[in-house]
Amino acid sequence: MSSTLLEVTRASHEEIERLERLIVKDLQTEPATNKDRLHQSHRVRNVIEQILESTHKLVDIYEDKDGARKDEIAALGGQTATGTNVFSAFYDRLKEIREYHRRHPAARVVDTSDEYEQLLKEEPQIEFSGEEGFGRYLDLHELFGEYINSKFGEPIEYAAYLDVFYKPHKISRKLKSTRQYMEYLQKLLEYLIYFFERTEPLQDTDRIFSKVVADFEEQWANGNFEGWEDDSQENGSDPxxxxxxxxxxxxxxxxxxxxxxxxxxxxxxxxxxxxxxxxxxxxxxxxxxxxxxxxxxxxxxxxxxxxxxxxxxxxAPLQLNEDAKEVALMEAKIRKLCDLLEETIVRTKENVEKKQALTYEEMEAEREEEEVQAESESDDEEQQIYNPLKLPMGWDGKPIPYWLYKLHGLGQEFKCEICGNHSYWGRRAYERHFKEWRHQHGMRCLGIPNTKNFNEITSIEEAKQLWERIQERQGLNKWRPDLEEEYEDQEGNIYNKKTYTDLQRQGLI
Known part of the structure; x- marks a missing residue:
């Protein structure tokens, strides 16, 4: 093999250059959907791993620990043992190279552009659960079950759990010292890393965690890591x-x-x-x-x-200190990952609240709609749909007719401030949205019941004013016992409850 070392070096350099051009070409294409973006990122990640593998091979060759490369370069210059027979050394080398290519036909210099073009069309296999929605949402149901059934957890709903699972510093030190808590944190950290690597394959988790560990070591040494503060620095006593x-x-x-x-x-x-x-x-x-x-x-x-x-x-026992530090470091890593996945966490919570507001029939209809969209995307992926007027898509995955677009008034935009200035196109969608989860959530945030009285009201200020008037009207019609409950004295005089009580206290009745 030493006689072909320079050929292996040349082939490795050529492969690295081709793979680099492949990455540039792939990244020049703007992905149309989130699914395409994920596929592109995983393709690039796989190519980068191939480049790293070839680079490590080249590093070993250039280090030349066994001196094989040095001997081969010397042989190319005709420096044989006698130093005279230059031509015989040349033909010996030529014979060895031909023999190498005969035994390794894949190493021949051929046009591999078609093979590399195929790599750009590959769809890497990425495993996501149904709840994760191809990387759009987190699936923490299993960890949620462990949390609510543990000593350190609370009996809360899944939506509330999404607000607290990345805030371990809220749990007391006593509960954190349990083996159950450590195992729960390990599972949570493993899932977040696994999810992050699937949705952000181009991120270097080792580099991210190296900075987290450096910051953590400094805070731990100073005793001011959040949730594990060292009380002994404040009062000079043991923690x-x-x-x-x-x-x-x-x-x-x-x-x-x-x-x-x-x-x-x-x-x-x-x-x-x-x-x-x-x-x-x-x-x-x-x-x-x-x-x-x-x-x-x-x-x-x-x-x-x-x-x-x-x-x-x-x-404290030495083992307890070591375990505490390990738990605290896992907490630091979880916080960092949750900061990077902040949008996904918010999106997950919104999806959970949306599902809670839907009926079974609406959930089934939404699931069927998603399946139809997925099928239309896979069938018509390579076809460019001509839609210059930007009409909405119909059930068949094609733009609806223009007359239908005008009939339903889909060109009219209705904005709802209660829904966060969300736009609804067409009168039908606008009227229907008052019963949907987004509007219901907005009304709950305002503390106002979503009744028929508030239909057609999209302004927050108008909704508050109407709610105040309704409360005032209810207050006027409400029965007030102090003023309306009647009492009669021995002489037959009629008083309300308040007056009667006051006169009785004064001894006048």
């Missing part, structure tokens, strides 16, 4: 002092028992000791640490799996 009881104030076990079973249990757990038993047993076990260092205590007092005797100056 776990809020759970450890100061035994200097207690001279007997009986006095220590007055602290209560819960605080004794927390103090024992913080020191790595067994926390079970009666109040007296807990107090006796904790009182042992007053005059005896933890390193000299009998191992029977420590909880199973605890590394209590291996403590560092009475602080």
């Amino acid at each position: 776990m002092d809020h759970t450890v009881i100061d035994l200097d104030y207690y001279s007997t076990v009986e006095e220590l028992m007055e602290v209560g079973p819960d605080k004794l249990k927390e103090a024992l757990a913080a020191l790595g000791l067994k926390s079970g038993g009666t109040v007296q047993q807990r107090a006796e076990r904790l009182f042992l640490t007053k005059h005896t260092p933890l390193e000299k205590l009998d191992k029977k007092h420590f909880a199973k799996g605890s590394r209590g005797p291996e403590r560092n100056g009475g602080g």
Whole structure:
């Protein structure tokens, strides 16, 4: 193989140049849809990996650790052992090259433009679940189930979970120290990385995380990482002092028992000791640490799996610190990924709220419409549809007739401020939108019920004014017992409740 080393070098350089031109040509084409953009990005990513593979091969050749390249260059100059037979050395090299190409026909210099053009038309296989909508939405249902069924989670809805899953600093330190929380974070981080690599294949996750780790190490060393702040820097005490009881104030076990079973249990757990038993047993076990260092205590007092005797100056166990740092680093990576996927998270939440507002029939109709659109896109992908008037597409994937466009008034634009200045084309779509999820969500944000009274109202100010008038009218017609409930005294005089109560307090009745 050493006799063909320069040929391998030349072929590798040629392949890299061709692949680079292929990337430039692919990126010059503007993708029409999100699906095309993903396919293009994955094609470019695959080509980049091929370039990296060839580059690593070239680096090994140029390093020439075995001296094969140096010997081959020397042989090209006719520098043989005797230094005289230049022509025989040349013909020997020529024979070796011909033999190499005979055994490796793929290495011959041929026109591979057609082969590279085929790469531009490839559709890479990208796996997405149905809920992810080809990379448009996140699918966190499995993680949501783990969250609401865990000790650190809350019984909330999926839409609310999308607002809190990337805010782990809201969870208490005590709950973060559990193995369940660490496993949950690992699964969440793995999913976000997997989703990010599928939707943004041209992003370098290693470079992104290297900066995250550098910033995290600095914040962790200073004790100011969000959610894991070091309280000892503020008051000079151990971070776990809020759970450890100061035994200097207690001279007997009986006095220590007055602290209560819960605080004794927390103090024992913080020191790595067994926390079970009666109040007296807990107090006796904790009182042992007053005059005896933890390193000299009998191992029977420590909880199973605890590394209590291996403590560092009475602080938290070393293993706990290492686990805490690992959990905090995962939190930092999750926050960074969620910052990069912010638009996707917002889009996912909007999609969930939209589905909650739809009926079963509307959801089925929407699903069928998406299937028809997907089929029309795949069938007519290579056909350029002539649509100079930019008419809406019909059920067959072609522009609707112009007379139908005019009949339904689809050229008229109606804007709704409550829907975030969203445009509706045609009177029919405009009237129908008052019952759709977008308008309902806007009315909920304003705190106004979406009743028939607010049909045809698209201005936020008008909706607020009408709601105030409705509330005032309801207030006038409302029965007020203080003024309208009647009372009669012994003489037959009629008073309302307020007047009667006042006269009775004054002793006049």
